[in-house]
Amino acid sequence: MPSVARDVAAARRPSPAPPEAARQPVNCWREPESLGGERVPAFVVILRTRGCYWADLKGCSMCGYAKDTLGRSASPHELRQQIDWALRQYRNEPYVKVYTSGSFLDDREVDPSSREAVATAFRGRARRLLVETLPEFATAETLAPVREAFGGEVEVAMGLESADPTVLLQFVNKGSPPDEYFAAADRVRSLGLRAKGYLLLKPPYLTEAEAIDDVVRSVRAARDRFDTLSINPVHIQNGTVVEWLYRRRRYRPPWLWSVVEALRRGAEVRGTARLVSFPTAGGLPRGPHNCGRCDPEVLRAIETASLDQRFDGLDALSCPCQEVHRARKALEPLGVEA
Numbered sequence: 001m002p003s004v005a006r007d008v009a010a011a012r013r014p015s016p017a018p019p020e021a022a023r024q025p026v027n028c029w030r031e032p033e034s035l036g037g038e039r040v041p042a043f044v045v046i047l048r049t050r051g052c053y054w055a056d057l058k059g060c061s062m063c064g065y066a067k068d069t070l071g072r073s074a075s076p077h078e079l080r081q082q083i084d085w086a087l088r089q090y091r092n093e094p095y096v097k098v099y100t101s102g103s104f105l106d107d108r109e110v111d112p113s114s115r116e117a118v119a120t121a122f123r124g125r126a127r128r129l130l131v132e133t134l135p136e137f138a139t140a141e142t143l144a145p146v147r148e149a150f151g152g153e154v155e156v157a158m159g160l161e162s163a164d165p166t167v168l169l170q171f172v173n174k175g176s177p178p179d180e181y182f183a184a185a186d187r188v189r190s191l192g193l194r195a196k197g198y199l200l201l202k203p204p205y206l207t208e209a210e211a212i213d214d215v216v217r218s219v220r221a222a223r224d225r226f227d228t229l230s231i232n233p234v235h236i237q238n239g240t241v242v243e244w245l246y247r248r249r250r251y252r253p254p255w256l257w258s259v260v261e262a263l264r265r266g267a268e269v270r271g272t273a274r275l276v277s278f279p280t281a282g283g284l285p286r287g288p289h290n291c292g293r294c295d296p297e298v299l300r301a302i303e304t305a306s307l308d309q310r311f312d313g314l315d316a317l318s319c320p321c322q323e324v325h326r327a328r329k330a331l332e333p334l335g336v337e338a
Contacts, residue, residue, distance in 0.1 A: 014071040022048055022078035024085050026068045026101070031278070033095045034307045035128060042095035043126075045086040047118075049074045049109040052102030054134065054175050060159075061173045061204050064237030065101035079114040083121055096122050097130040105137035105146075105156075112145065119149035128153040130196070135176055135184030143191055155227075156188045161200040162214055163221035171203040173241070178221070185225040197226040201233040201262055201288075202254035204242050207332040208325075211254060215262045216269065223271040231266065231277040233259050236286035246286070256282065256290045256298045257325040260314050263302065267311040276306035291321035 026046035033042035051069030052059075059066065074082075090096075098118055100109050110118070122129055129150050135158055147154050160181040162168045168178055185195040199218050202211035219229055233254040236246050245251035259277055266275050279302065281287025283295035290298060298317055305311045 014067060014069065016072040017048075017070040019078070022070055022074050023081045024048070025082045028086050028089050030091075030093060032303065032307060034274075034309075035095050039307055040095055041093045042097055043090055043093035044097045044099070045089075046099045046101065047074070047079065047082050047086075047110070049079075049100045049102065051100065051109065052134070053106065053108060055102070058173055058175065059240075060161075061171065061241040062200065062234050062237065064240045064243070067239055068101050073108055074110075076111055076114050076117075079110065080117060083114075083118055087121055090122075090125075092125050094127040095130070096126040096128070099132050103133040103137050104131035105133040105139075105142040112142075115142075116145050116149040119146045119154075123149065123151050126150075126152060128155055128194075130155040130157055132157045132159075134158065135180045138184040138188055140187070140191060143188065143193060147191065147193060153194060155194040155196055157196040157198065157230075158184060159200075160197040160218070160222060160226075162203065163218040164214055167203055167206070167214055171205045172200060182222070182225045185222075189225075189227070194227045195225065196228040196230060197222050198230050198232050201231050201259060203234065204245055204251055207329070208255060208258055209329045209332065212258050212262050212265070216265045219266040219273075219275065220269040223269065223273045226273055228274040228276060229266070229270065231259060231262050231275070233277070233279050233282075233288035235279075235281040235284075235288065253286060254288045255325045255328075256288050256295060256302070257322055259288055259302055260298065260317060263305060264311055264314055274309060277302055278306060290325070291319065294319035294321060 026048050028045040030041050030043055033040055048070055050073045051066045055066040098104060102109050104110050138156055158181055161172045163178045165177050168174045188195040199215050201215050215231055222229055235253060236243050242251055259279060263277055279288045282299045283289050289295055301313055301317055305314055
């Protein structure tokens with residue numbers, strides 16, 4: 001499998017893009033969120049930058065976001081064009097999320113002046129600004145100017161994925177152990193900012209039951225370091241190790257019933273941290289799904305529980321495919337298909 005990971009990493013990075021490709025972000029949209037206990041719309045924008053440096057070296061087994069990058073660094077002028085384009089779509093949503101398919105705080109992706117320009121663009125208009133980063137870039141030197149430029153709440157999201165070093169370093173193929181994510185979250189919160197951690201549900205090489213247990217253990221381990229923990233079930237992205245396994249029938253995206261179970265069990269050990277899940281590609285063959293018939297109802301219940309922080313409604317969900325899910329969990333360790 002190491003040779004597969006190397007081959008996937010080599011094919012991951014696109015060729016350097018021409019200037020006209022950098023005039024607009026990858027995408028922007030609106031999605032439901034919660035802010036201070038209130039349901040609000042969130043504005044999401046993905047800036048087109050060089051993307052994550054780790055993807056050039058090895059890359060994570062489930063991440064194909066490098067394909068949405070420029071294949072080179074974006075200039076401050078190009079980033080300014082993208083920001084201006086995004087602002088024309090912005091409707092004063094109180095929650096703004098800015099992604100870069102990598103680390104917003106990495107100077108190679110977003111230079112310091114452009115980071116301040118992004119924060120300033122939403123100053124006085126949004127109440128909370130979320131940015132995403134790898135732990136090594138979450139420092140006082142990178143965060144303080146963003147906090148000052150924005151003036152409101154700044155939330156720093158990091159892909160912890162798992163608190164188990166073996167799962168994180170060998171199965172997810174991250175470049176930093178869990179302790180570095182915990183230390184970065186501590187630095188973020190010491191500056192008066194909010195820390196959000198992503199937890200990956202069903203990395204490759206884990207069974208469905210093992211994946212649920214890993215998430216619940218990770219919630220318990222991370223609950224005192226992060227303000228919010230987000231359970232992110234794997235979806236199949238192009239050009240990844242997970243897709244390589246999926247095409248050879250060696251991997252199935254997680255069941256939505258596994259998301260439900262992880263939320264229910266995680267809620268019991270989360271402490272004061274918010275616990276949420278907003279599955280990407282939910283109900284699709286390459287995303288987390290059940291039998292297809294119950295998927296819309298289960299996805300709505302997961303969203304409602306995440307927004308309201310009330311998980312008792314998940315107990316009322318029912319579908320005959322739950323028995324299939326239970327059987328698969330029991331038989332997977334034996335290498336038997338239910």
